[in-house]
Each structure stands twice: as C-alpha cells, then as structure tokens.
Amino acid sequence: MVDHAQNRQTTGVPKIIVKDLMILYGNKTILRDVNLEIKENEIFGIIGPANSGKTSLLRALNRMDDMTAGMKVTGDIIFSGKRLQAWKNLYALRQRIGVVFPLPVGLPLSVFDNVALSPRLRGIRNQADLQVIVERCLRRAALWDEVKDRLHSLGSLLSGGQQQRLTIARALSQEPELLLLDEFSIAVDPVTTMRIEDVLKELRHELTIVLVTNLVQQARRLADRTAFFLKGECVEINETEKIFTRQAKDPRTMDYVEGRFG
Amino acid sequence: MTFEATELNIRNKKMEKLFRILFLMMTLLLILPVLIIICLLLAEGHEALSVDFFLTAPQNGMTAGGIFPALVGTLWLVAIALLVSVPLGVAAALYLSEYAPDNWLTRIINLAIVNLAGVPSIVHALFGVGAFVLFFGFGTSILAASFTLAIMTLPVVIVSTRESLQAVPLAFREACWNMGATRWQTIRHVVLPNSISGILTGIILEVSRSVGETAPIMFTGAAFFLPFLPQSVFDQTMALSLHLFVISTQVPGVPEHLPFGVALVLIGIVLLLNSISIAFRMYLRGKKKW
Numbered sequence: 001m002v003d004h005a006q007n008r009q010t011t012g013v014p015k016i017i018v019k020d021l022m023i024l025y026g027n028k029t030i031l032r033d034v035n036l037e038i039k040e041n042e043i044f045g046i047i048g049p050a051n052s053g054k055t056s057l058l059r060a061l062n063r064m065d066d067m068t069a070g071m072k073v074t075g076d077i078i079f080s081g082k083r084l085q086a087w088k089n090l091y092a093l094r095q096r097i098g099v100v101f102p103l104p105v106g107l108p109l110s111v112f113d114n115v116a117l118s119p120r121l122r123g124i125r126n127q128a129d130l131q132v133i134v135e136r137c138l139r140r141a142a143l144w145d146e147v148k149d150r151l152h153s154l155g156s157l158l159s160g161g162q163q164q165r166l167t168i169a170r171a172l173s174q175e176p177e178l179l180l181l182d183e184f185s186i187a188v189d190p191v192t193t194m195r196i197e198d199v200l201k202e203l204r205h206e207l208t209i210v211l212v213t214n215l216v217q218q219a220r221r222l223a224d225r226t227a228f229f230l231k232g233e234c235v236e237i238n239e240t241e242k243i244f245t246r247q248a249k250d251p252r253t254m255d256y257v258e259g260r261f262g
Numbered sequence: 263m264t265f266e267a268t269e270l271n272i273r274n275k276k277m278e279k280l281f282r283i284l285f286l287m288m289t290l291l292l293i294l295p296v297l298i299i300i301c302l303l304l305a306e307g308h309e310a311l312s313v314d315f316f317l318t319a320p321q322n323g324m325t326a327g328g329i330f331p332a333l334v335g336t337l338w339l340v341a342i343a344l345l346v347s348v349p350l351g352v353a354a355a356l357y358l359s360e361y362a363p364d365n366w367l368t369r370i371i372n373l374a375i376v377n378l379a380g381v382p383s384i385v386h387a388l389f390g391v392g393a394f395v396l397f398f399g400f401g402t403s404i405l406a407a408s409f410t411l412a413i414m415t416l417p418v419v420i421v422s423t424r425e426s427l428q429a430v431p432l433a434f435r436e437a438c439w440n441m442g443a444t445r446w447q448t449i450r451h452v453v454l455p456n457s458i459s460g461i462l463t464g465i466i467l468e469v470s471r472s473v474g475e476t477a478p479i480m481f482t483g484a485a486f487f488l489p490f491l492p493q494s495v496f497d498q499t500m501a502l503s504l505h506l507f508v509i510s511t512q513v514p515g516v517p518e519h520l521p522f523g524v525a526l527v528l529i530g531i532v533l534l535l536n537s538i539s540i541a542f543r544m545y546l547r548g549k550k551k552w
Binding site: 062064067069091092093094095096097098099101103105107108109117118120121167170171174 | 363434436
C-alpha cells in the first residue's frame, strides 16, 4: 500500500498553484477559498461527496469555464509558472492537459481515429507517424492487445471499460503534462479499474495527475497527497497515508474516509 | 396472498384498451385523405400520362400536349433555390447551434426564424417582387423566383439542421474541446460527420415542399405560358405548380384529364422525394454510431 510513495521522485516543483479560487455558476457559489499546490509528477487525489465542487475545479484547471455558459472563476491558477488567465491561446493550453470523464466517451470515429484525432489537430498528417503514436498510446492505456485487430471499427462500439481506456489513450495522445481524471471508474468494472490504476502508476513518472474519485480507497491506492472537498470547500490537504491512518487534521475528513457520512 | 385483479384493475385495463383503439382510429383517419387524393388523381389523371406528356410542350392554347417546359422550369427553380438556401441555412444553423451564446441577439435571431417560418407564402411573394425583382433588378426571372423560394424555405432548413446538430451528444463536443480542439475543428471532425444524415433528410423534405409552392413564384419569375426553355437564370420559366393552377382555372376548354395528370406528376415528385428521404434515413439509422 505504501511502496509507491517511496520509489517515486516528485521533483517538488509546483506544477499547479491555486490561490483563493472561487467558482460560481450564475449566482451560486460552487467552490470557494481553495488554496492548494500540486507538485510535478505527483498523483494528487481529490475526494469528497457529490456537489463538493471537485469536477468544477477540474473544469477550471482546463479553462473550460470559457466553454461553459454561466461559469465564472475568480482567483488565480498558476500552471507551469504561468497564470491561466494570462493564456492567450486556450486551445494550446488544453492540448497540454488531458481529461478523462466519469462516463467513457468513445467518439463515433474508428478506434484509430479516436487516438489520432489530437495529433491530427496538432497538424501531424504523416500516416506512419500517426500509426506510431496510436500504437504507443493504446499500449500505454493497456488497450492495444484487445483492439489491435479492429483499429478501424468504431470506438463508440467498444465495451464501457475499453472505451474508458480508449479515452485515456486519447488523452495520452495529446502528450499532456497534466492528466485530469474525473471519477474515471464509475462505469468500469473492478478488473478494468485495476488495470487502469496500474497504467496510472506507470504514467506518474512522466506527468502530473489529478485524480478526482468517489472511491476513497482508490485515492489511498494511488494518490501521494489527497485533498478532501466538502460542500464547496477544501477541508483538508494532507499526505494520503495520514488521511487514511487516523492522522487527519480535520475530524470531518476522518468521518468521511471511515464512511461515517457521505 | 392471492393475486386477483380488483375491480379497479379491470376497469383500468378496459380504459387502456378503449383509448388505444380510439387513438388508432384517429391515426387511421389521417391516412384517409392521402389515400383518397392519390386514388382520385390516379383514376382521373392516368390517361394523361405518357412519355410524350413528359417530353412535349403544351399545345393548342394549353388544351393539349405535355408539360416539358414546366418540368424543366421547376427543376431550375428548385435547384437554384437549394443552392441559396442550403449554404445559408446550414451556416446559420451551425452558428446558432455551435457558437451562439445565450444572449439577446441569439434570442432575437431565433424569434426571427420562428416568425419567418410563419409568414404566409403570398407575403414572401410580395417581398420577392419588392426585393429581388425590383430592388436588386433581377426582373421577373428564375433568379428572383428561386431567391424567393429560398427565403421561404430557409427557416425550415435552419430548424431541421439545428435539430440534427443538437442530436449529437454534448459529451462528444466536450471531449474534443478538452483536448484543445477549436469549435470549428470539433464541428468538422465530430459534429458534422454525425449529423449530416439528418441535415440531408431535412433538405430533401424541404425540396419536396418547394416543388409544390405556387404563390412565391407566380409574381417573381414563373410564366403563364412559354413554349421554349429558359436560356439563362434571367429568363422567366414555366413551372409545374403554376401550370396546374393555370390550366385548371384560367384556360377554357382544357380536357379534364390534363390537370389531373399534372397534379399526379407533382404529387409523384413529392412522394418520390419523401421516399428517398425516408429510405436514406433508415439506411443511415442502421449505421448509427452511438
């Protein structure tokens, strides 16, 4: 349970710094007073019950507020040393951030095209290059062996668990610096979940991962540090081990991880 | 514990049956007029139909001969109307569905489209005279008539296209946006390929409707009688719908089977186009990708 924390080197450099973040939908405050730092090459877990603002935080990190009617973000988010609000080209920003949603989204394109879409959007046209990228990403998402013979059948017809790995492969094809995972295992069977978790453990060497999860034990298995969100507030950020070994700072965190509410 | 139907259960079941039959009868009633119209036209008009009927011009003061110039004219009118209304309508629908923020401008545009759809065709005709015939100086011509038809069909093209676009799940768009795709890239790679069938179906239905329109073209470019075919888009032309109106009300001594024959051809074109559209939709639904 603990071993992963030791043989990892987080550089300690902050990848994301969130300062006084507040998120509103219309007049409704979804998230307020969030201050946190996510270090490079760490898996940062976020746990908390529904409506605690976890997903909204991810949307803000990816600047999807720009595409979402009524969503307003105040405060500062610094990504790779640069304020998100200062990014002129949001499309370039989002290319550097991969996102995986709760429900798998196999685009109604072939498996190959699903993974080749992002490289194509970046202007890679050479078929041989695309094939290399597609194979690499599908392998890393532990899907290659299952789909290598039907790369040209529709991605949206794969099973739920396969589609979720396809979504991960697609995110990886962006060659992201940051991977945002939003309750990725909600529609995935436990075996596939474990396979994806193994994939994530591999990926942590190359990129920074923010893992929003409704499975408390998943955060325990994967995250270096974990934040507990409740009703739009960040209650606690702590070493994952501390949170799960009754050393949490806040009694509400303890109650939540021990299943006393939520 | 026994499971026996109570009196209320039995009554509910009876009511269920009653309403089912009632609604079925109402629905069957709808088919009746269509059947009667087609049977009547077939009975009265079939003797007019022949290869010559399609390939010769009207003769003897339109009391004999065929419909060739009118048929060709209708094709001209509909084709040019399509060339105008499809790009305009699809572009507008794309803007409204994929780009437009929910603000007062969008709401005004939507309101305008709904109102445009409700304008009577004779009013479109007068607008066409004022705008295209006189103001733009097209004269009474195919161009003016086609533009008038296009304006009339535009709202329906926009609405049907927008509905096809909206049928593509938002999750697909979000997945694309999240990987850094622009709205246009998302449209081109994901939204359009998955809505094109619905868009085309809407357009075919629109064509079949404009084939039969009479009012918008009668002041703007359709002629009472022209023995020759139009040479350019600035010529007037005959059209099937107006021809039918003319020979059934304006010309004395037309044998009865002639207008019925024209009507039969008109309805035949409409039914043909509708069947193509339905077949097309069924084919593409079989290939539905999610």
